Amino acid sequence: MNEGTEQTTVTSRVAAPDAPAGPRHPTRARRLGTRVADWWLPDIPRSRVGIMRAVIYLFLIYDILYLRNDVIPHGYAPELYQPLWIGRALPLPEPSVGLAQTLQIVIIVGCLIAATGRLPRLAGWTVALCYFEWLILSMSFGKVDHDHLALVVAAFVLPTIGRARISDHGTTQAGGWAFRCLQVCVIATYFGAAVAKWVRNGAPFAWGNSAVLTWAFIRRGTDLARWSLDYPWLLRIGQWVMLIAEYLSPVILFLRGKALYLGAAFFLGFHVITFLTLGIHFLPTVVCWLAFFPTEKLLPRRFRPE
Amino acid sequence: MDDPPARMRSLYDVIPRTxxxxxxxxxxxxxxxxxxxxxxxxxxxxxxxxGTLKDSDDYFPFGSMAQYATAHNLDGQTRSTYILAETESGDEVRVPLNATGTGIGRAEVEGQLGRFIEDPSLMQVIADAFRQLHPDRDQYTHMYLKRSVYQLRDGYVVGDPETELLAEWEVVR
Incomplete structure (x- = not known):
């Protein structure tokens, strides 16, 4: 243990030069804390942030126009508004057609500006707040979808990065934190789903042997899915695969290279299957998978960071 | 792609914050x-x-990831709710419970099913929303909130679904 301490002291001094004079030999807890902090705050290329901004902000426009497109129609049925906790805790406006149309215009204009990397804070925060209200108006009518966790967090963490464009060189630690947040939210969408199944059914693996896919396919199965209702054992195998994958999903956060691409391919393949069989695509989570990959390597050479 | 001169950049780009x-x-x-x-x-x-331990999605966006989390019984029932309507031209149609049809999804009706059964006049809201979204379409005169019930036995669907009438409403113009 003594062999490693000197080196760790040096690194922690480098990482936090203005740290108050602590114990000369940091405790194990302190070293763990430094490692956790370093993990949350990696340095990533600014151009990667620029790419992510373009993708996320353009996707938000697609989302409000074609995926969560019930907000303007909801304005015609305010009697069915059942505000979520956040809507009861904050004095948010009641749903109306005018409010929804205003939000739609502000989000689209804000996203078009922010996607270019201009006004990253002003446009970014405006989009974040308006998009959040849009989702609240969408999900406050008796049904909450949980495919939006990573995307709504993206709307709130991207403005904290400040300036970072596709053509920028250098790196950003603020961007590293934002991307970590997205990665953790993507994984939390799967791992949280496994824990939710445990909490709801009282046992960690009870869900695997249930009739949940039969239930889902009867209710909204596509023609590609309905044949499988005659083979419930096959559906149970599918449930077990999914449940185990959800419990193991945090491993993805610590994979690199080929293993990471394989892990991502598995979960993206899962989304393709649920889309083909149930019409559930989870695109808002899928687009945030981009936070795991060095997208700047796809840029033409003149844009590439050194 | 040179950067613009500093004075042309916005204030927010020039002032470094973090x-x-x-x-x-x-x-x-x-x-x-x-x-x-x-x-x-x-x-x-x-x-x-x-949110996860409370098993509640009320705390959006930090609610429980509870979609499809319920372990349905292999010998239980699967239920699916829908609304049928008679129209002004005398047809019987299925009310489109989705974003572009009425703005209200099937899962949203199911999420508030108790309210609809207790107060069938809430179906008027759906009829009105449909009229405002699609003024040129055949409008509803009478609405039936119904539910199909499929019986499962060891994970297999047995027999034909049974239909229950949960509530009905004469649409007011």
Missing amino acids: TTSPPQGRGLLPRWAKAWRLAAAGLGLLALLH
């Missing part, structure tokens, strides 16, 4: 900027844990 280094170098964060980021991440994770 980083003082120029865009060329390493943008390392000062201590307080690291601290609030770590605290925010920790709080977010705690909020997610809270």
Whole structure:
């Protein structure tokens, strides 16, 4: 243990030069804390942030126009508004057609500006707040979808990065934190789903042997899915695969290279299957998978960071 | 793609907030900027844990990931709710419970099913929303809130679904 301490002291001094004079030999807890902090705050290329901004902000426009497109129609049925906790805790406006149309215009204009990397804070925060209200108006009518966790967090963490464009060189630690947040939210969408199944059914693996896919396919199965209702054992195998994958999903956060691409391919393949069989695509989570990959390597050479 | 001169950039681009280094170098964060980021991440994770353990999606966006989380019984029933309507031209149609049809989804009706059964006049809201969204379409005169019930036995669907009438409503113009 003594062999490693000197080196760790040096690194922690480098990482936090203005740290108050602590114990000369940091405790194990302190070293763990430094490692956790370093993990949350990696340095990533600014151009990667620029790419992510373009993708996320353009996707938000697609989302409000074609995926969560019930907000303007909801304005015609305010009697069915059942505000979520956040809507009861904050004095948010009641749903109306005018409010929804205003939000739609502000989000689209804000996203078009922010996607270019201009006004990253002003446009970014405006989009974040308006998009959040849009989702609240969408999900406050008796049904909450949980495919939006990573995307709504993206709307709130991207403005904290400040300036970072596709053509920028250098790196950003603020961007590293934002991307970590997205990665953790993507994984939390799967791992949280496994824990939710445990909490709801009282046992960690009870869900695997249930009739949940039969239930889902009867209710909204596509023609590609309905044949499988005659083979419930096959559906149970599918449930077990999914449940185990959800419990193991945090491993993805610590994979690199080929293993990471394989892990991502598995979960993206899962989304393709649920889309083909149930019409559930989870695109808002899928687009945030981009936070795991060095997208700047796809840029033409003149844009590439050194 | 040269950068524009500084005066043409916006105020928000020029004033550095969390980083003082120029865009060329390493943008390392000062201590307080690291601290609030770590605290925010920790709080977010705690909020997610809270929503998950409470088994409630009321705490959106930090609610429980509870879609499809219920382990349905292999010998239980699968239910599916829908609304049928008679129209002004005398047809019987299925009311489109989705974003572009009426703006109200089937899962949203099911999420508030108790309210609809207790107060069938809420179906008027759906009829009115349909009229405002699609004024040129065949409008509803009478609505039936119904439910199909499929019986399962060892995971297999047995027999034909039974239909229950949960509520009905004469649409007022």
